Amino acid sequence: MPDGPLSFARACTQLETILTGATRREILASIASSDFGPSLLRLRTAMRANTWNGIGLDAIVSRFDTQTRRDGFHALHDWDGVADRVNDNTIPVDVLDFLIDRRGGEPCDLRALAILLDYYFLYLLALLALKIWDDGDADQNLDRVARLLACLQGPDGSGQRFAGDAETLLLIATSHYELYDGAYDRLLDNVRTLNDAHRRGIAMGHAASIGSHLRFGFEATYGRDTVRMRDDNVADYPWLSFSLATLMREYERLQGGDDAGDGGQRDVVVEAILNALSPDARAFLGDRPPPSLARCTSDLTELRQLFEAHRASLLEAFERCRPAGHVYSPLSFFFNFSHNVLKGMVIDALLRGRPWDLTLNDLFTGAGCDESRGALKEALAKVLMGHARANPHRIRGRLMPVIVYDPSAGRQAFSIALRKIKGV
Numbered sequence: 001m002p003d004g005p006l007s008f009a010r011a012c013t014q015l016e017t018i019l020t021g022a023t024r025r026e027i028l029a030s031i032a033s034s035d036f037g038p039s040l041l042r043l044r045t046a047m048r049a050n051t052w053n054g055i056g057l058d059a060i061v062s063r064f065d066t067q068t069r070r071d072g073f074h075a076l077h078d079w080d081g082v083a084d085r086v087n088d089n090t091i092p093v094d095v096l097d098f099l100i101d102r103r104g105g106e107p108c109d110l111r112a113l114a115i116l117l118d119y120y121f122l123y124l125l126a127l128l129a130l131k132i133w134d135d136g137d138a139d140q141n142l143d144r145v146a147r148l149l150a151c152l153q154g155p156d157g158s159g160q161r162f163a164g165d166a167e168t169l170l171l172i173a174t175s176h177y178e179l180y181d182g183a184y185d186r187l188l189d190n191v192r193t194l195n196d197a198h199r200r201g202i203a204m205g206h207a208a209s210i211g212s213h214l215r216f217g218f219e220a221t222y223g224r225d226t227v228r229m230r231d232d233n234v235a236d237y238p239w240l241s242f243s244l245a246t247l248m249r250e251y252e253r254l255q256g257g258d259d260a261g262d263g264g265q266r267d268v269v270v271e272a273i274l275n276a277l278s279p280d281a282r283a284f285l286g287d288r289p290p291p292s293l294a295r296c297t298s299d300l301t302e303l304r305q306l307f308e309a310h311r312a313s314l315l316e317a318f319e320r321c322r323p324a325g326h327v328y329s330p331l332s333f334f335f336n337f338s339h340n341v342l343k344g345m346v347i348d349a350l351l352r353g354r355p356w357d358l359t360l361n362d363l364f365t366g367a368g369c370d371e372s373r374g375a376l377k378e379a380l381a382k383v384l385m386g387h388a389r390a391n392p393h394r395i396r397g398r399l400m401p402v403i404v405y406d407p408s409a410g411r412q413a414f415s416i417a418l419r420k421i422k423g424v
Contacts, residue, residue: 008135011060012144019151027052037104044096068130072183075127075173092120099350112350114158122162126173139195164361167201175338184235203246207276208364209338210236214279216334220395234292240276245299247273248306264368270317271367278417285424323410328366328374332410336402344384381405
């Protein structure tokens with residue numbers, strides 16, 4: 001590290017030197033050899049040491065990871081549900097180890113090495129996204145992380161895209177299981193201090209992600225028991241309440257606009273609202289919210305007022321989101337945790353040796369995409385389901401895939417959601 005305090009700004013500057021220009025290509029050139037296995041082992045050593053061609057990032061990783069752990073988040077490490085503890089290795093190293101097992105005996109695949117390197121840096125940016133409130137202006141800091149994300153996913157990288165915006169990095173960093181729910185409440189309090197644009201970005205990603213997560217839980221984990229789902233997801237409900245209130249404000253703003261002028265943004269917002277309501281509409285629109293929403297009175301009041309003001313137009317707009325035929329719909333997409341969806345995308349790209357031209361955010365929406373783009377999303381969702389079926393988790397005593405794309409289940413979820421929405 002350069003001399004001086006290890007501030008957020010200095011950490012960004014250090015990462016920028018690696019993410020721009022030829023630095024990553026030089027790193028790969030120093031790691032790659034004719035055989036894939038030894039190349040992957042050299043990459044693994046560098047990842048664990050956080051040192052790249054003499055550029056040391058361990059001070060950044062150690063300090064910020066320690067701080068975020070103290071805040072209650074393990075941004076870089078997944079939870080092992082079988083061992084009931086946090087994994088020793090970071091998520092990128094775990095994925096690298098998987099690739100060693102699957103492809104370690106093959107000739108070196110430089111593109112796969114590049115994807116793994118970018119996946120490592122994605123998680124460092126996710127770690128930084130949790131620290132934007134530490135030094136200076138949080139909105140400006142998040143904008144800086146957005147510029148770093150653009151560099152990561154730009155022409156100097158692997159071609160693999162991960163996230164559509166910097167706001168999604170907060171989702172990626174926090175979508176693991178954590179022991180203490182209070183961390184999510186504190187983070188949400190911080191998010192509320194951001195500007196309108198950043199709050200909207202965070203609301204869009206969390207509405208779709210948590211909606212899909214809870215639909216999965218309702219069917220797989222809780223056996224269609226709403227009370228159990230509410231009791232076991234007390235951290236998610238306030239985030240959905242915030243997201244719904246934020247998106248309803250955006251819907252009202254767009255109501256006075258023209259779809260041709262806003263690029264169909266109203267349809268994207270409507271879809272996100274429906275996705276957020278789909279697991280448990282009565283919790284947010286009914287008159288008996290669960291205890292987990294006790295701190296969300298302001299959000300709920302605003303949400304209900306705006307929803308009633310626009311009920312007729314919203315119900316009409318929701319009908320356009322009904323899953324049909326071979327049109328991709330996020331309502332047909334069910335999963336346990338968002339970071340597992342992203343991990344599955346990366347693993348498939350590594351096994352194929354070529355990236356997908358889609359981000360995690362692309363799977364959160366079907367609105368506004370043409371037929372070929374929708375077909376690509378559906379293809380990826382089915383591939384992810386295939387990997388999940390090949391590696392099922394034991395849930396309620398049964399082996400189940402944790403990522404599912406099922407249009408018939410999506411149509412059923414839509415019908416149930418509309419019935420509940422109309423009934424409150």
